[in-house]
Amino acid sequence: MIRIRNLSKHYGxxxxxxxVNVDIRKGEVITVIGPSGTGKSTLLRCLNLxxxxxxxxxxxxxxxxxxxxxxVPKIRQRMGMVFQSFNLYAHLTVLENLTIGPxxxxxxxxxxxxxxxxxxxxxxxxxxxxxxxxxxxxxxxxQRVAIARCMAMEPEILLFDEPTSALDPTMVSEVLxxxxxxxxxxxxxxxxxxxxxxxxxxxSRVFYMDEGIIYEEGPPEQIFENPVREKTKAFIHRxxxxxxxxxxPNYDLYAxxxxxxTFCDKHFLPHRVSDFTLLMAEEVLLxxxxxxxxxxxxxYSEKDGTLNFVCDSAGEAFNPLKDELAxxxxxxxxxxxxxxxxxxxxxxxxxxxxLKIKNA
Amino acid sequence: MLLTIKKHxxxxxxxxxxxxxxxxxIDFEMALLDAGTHEDSNMVIDCSKLVYLSSSGLRVFLLxxxxxxxxxxxxxxxxxxPSIQELFDISGFSTIFPIFADLKTAITEIVNSDDLLL
Ligand SMILES: Nc1ncnc2c1ncn2[C@@H]1O[C@H](COP(=O)(O)OP(=O)(O)O)[C@@H](O)[C@H]1O
Numbered sequence: 273m274i275r276i277r278n279l280s281k282h283y284g285x286x287x288x289x290x291x292v293n294v295d296i297r298k299g300e301v302i303t304v305i306g307p308s309g310t311g312k313s314t315l316l317r318c319l320n321l322x323x324x325x326x327x328x329x330x331x332x333x334x335x336x337x338x339x340x341x342x343x344v345p346k347i348r349q350r351m352g353m354v355f356q357s358f359n360l361y362a363h364l365t366v367l368e369n370l371t372i373g374p375x376x377x378x379x380x381x382x383x384x385x386x387x388x389x390x391x392x393x394x395x396x397x398x399x400x401x402x403x404x405x406x407x408x409x410x411x412x413x414x415q416r417v418a419i420a421r422c423m424a425m426e427p428e429i430l431l432f433d434e435p436t437s438a439l440d441p442t443m444v445s446e447v448l449x450x451x452x453x454x455x456x457x458x459x460x461x462x463x464x465x466x467x468x469x470x471x472x473x474x475x476s477r478v479f480y481m482d483e484g485i486i487y488e489e490g491p492p493e494q495i496f497e498n499p500v501r502e503k504t505k506a507f508i509h510r511x512x513x514x515x516x517x518x519x520x521p522n523y524d525l526y527a528x529x530x531x532x533x534t535f536c537d538k539h540f541l542p543h544r545v546s547d548f549t550l551l552m553a554e555e556v557l558l559x560x561x562x563x564x565x566x567x568x569x570x571x572y573s574e575k576d577g578t579l580n581f582v583c584d585s586a587g588e589a590f591n592p593l594k595d596e597l598a599x600x601x602x603x604x605x606x607x608x609x610x611x612x613x614x615x616x617x618x619x620x621x622x623x624x625x626x627l628k629i630k631n632a
Numbered sequence: 633m634l635l636t637i638k639k640h641x642x643x644x645x646x647x648x649x650x651x652x653x654x655x656x657x658i659d660f661e662m663a664l665l666d667a668g669t670h671e672d673s674n675m676v677i678d679c680s681k682l683v684y685l686s687s688s689g690l691r692v693f694l695l696x697x698x699x700x701x702x703x704x705x706x707x708x709x710x711x712x713x714p715s716i717q718e719l720f721d722i723s724g725f726s727t728i729f730p731i732f733a734d735l736k737t738a739i740t741e742i743v744n745s746d747d748l749l750l
Binding site: 526544547550551555600603605606608609610 | 654722
């Protein structure tokens with residue numbers, strides 16, 4: 273159904289897609305995973321021509337998308353795209369959001385469009401919100417409306433660009449459930465996602481993107497259990513960890529700790545250990561001086577039971593373990609008391625603090 | 633922060649909240665100072681509900697104790713959960729604060745030592 277050949281996309285000197293070659297068959301559910309910045313969104317946006325590829329071609333049922341003579345609007349209508357940020361029309365009701373496209377672009381009557389819209393809202397579990405405005409909905413509900421709106425355009429292919437990234441963790445599952453339901457109905461879907469459990473469960477094939485290409489692809493069992501290539505292996509290893517970014521001194525400690533707790537629970541760590549792990553996050557952050565770019569990483573290895581917590585921060589070289597100006601060392605005492613080892617390193621102009629947290 | 637405070641003739645009992653972290657420490661400090669130092673009475677902090685305590689919280693205990701000592705009144709802690717006790721041990725605070733297993737022993741000690749002074 274979709275054939276991608278020698279697809280490339282450059283932004284000036286930046287080569288985001290180098291040479292992408294892949295086929296997607298009708299009814300397949302493809303998840304696209306990989307480190308951020310490897311061009312996953314770009315690939316999706318090239319697919320429906322939100323971005324103009326630099327080279328190569330894309331064929332939809334043998335129609336070359338990039339050829340001059342191709343009726344682009346018509347082809348684009350066959351693909352629906354769901355974005356991270358919902359993109360609903362704020363001043364229109366849920367129902368109007370779903371009917372405006374079919375009426376204006378597909379030539380449906382208002383009655384037809386409304387009947388179909390209500391059907392779709394039932395499918396995404398929001399029939400009772402027909403007359404609500406987007407602002408009256410939670411993030412998860414907005415995204416489900418966005419999915420229904422996409423479906424209202426009767427696409428043959430659905431593209432999802434990180435559909436749950438902008439959502440509160442509590443709302444992720446309702447959106448994933450809707451996508452899962454659509455996948456069962458035989459819809460062809462390409463989903464860029466960071467939700468690895470979801471990717472593993474829903475996909476017929478997984479594309480791992482890196483180095484400007486589809487670096488490795490295969491059924492979820494292969495990619496998640498037995499990746500073959502070096503970078504895929506490293507990535508899969510890394511996703512067994514939690515990443516949190518901070519960019520201001522007004523970071524949300526409770527949100528960070530909630531995420532860490534979810535991570536600890538997922539790995540069945542004892543409460544005692546998870547409580548102390550949350551404490552380590554607070555203490556480590558209290559030691560920081562520059563909050564412009566902090567990257568916290570929590571990882572757990574089931575193999576040997578090690579729980580590592582890394583605080584990787586930008587700014588001048590500063591070893592908080594040897595801070596002569598500190599008011600006292602109570603925080604450090606707690607950290608040393610609850611960790612097997614605590615190390616500081618300066619790497620690539622960043623301050624790296626590595627804590628091996630006691631797992632008992 | 634609303635703390636449960638029970639006043640008695642020679643001491644008051646204050647219940648610590650579930651959580652004292654960096655964001656809540658200032659509130660906690662104010663509440664303790666209000667309850668304790670202004671009244672010039674001995675104070676027992678019942679920590680049975682306390683499950684999360686960071687260095688900021690420990691610092692509050694330290695500061696409140698200092699102020700109370702300066703006034704000649706006593707601060708006692710009791711009923712620490714094991715993980716909180718561990719934090720007191722790690723930080724060396726166990727040696728700075730008189731900690732009692734439960735409320736009753738803490739009160740008995742306060743009352744008795746007051747008697748000794750008389
Ligand atoms: N419109 C643009 N102009 C310049 N650079 C861009 C543009 N869009 C994306 N990029 C860059 O392309 C790279 C890949 O982006 P993206 O496709 O969003 O990656 P991913 O989805 O894998 O995180 C990033 O380095 C990003 O900064």
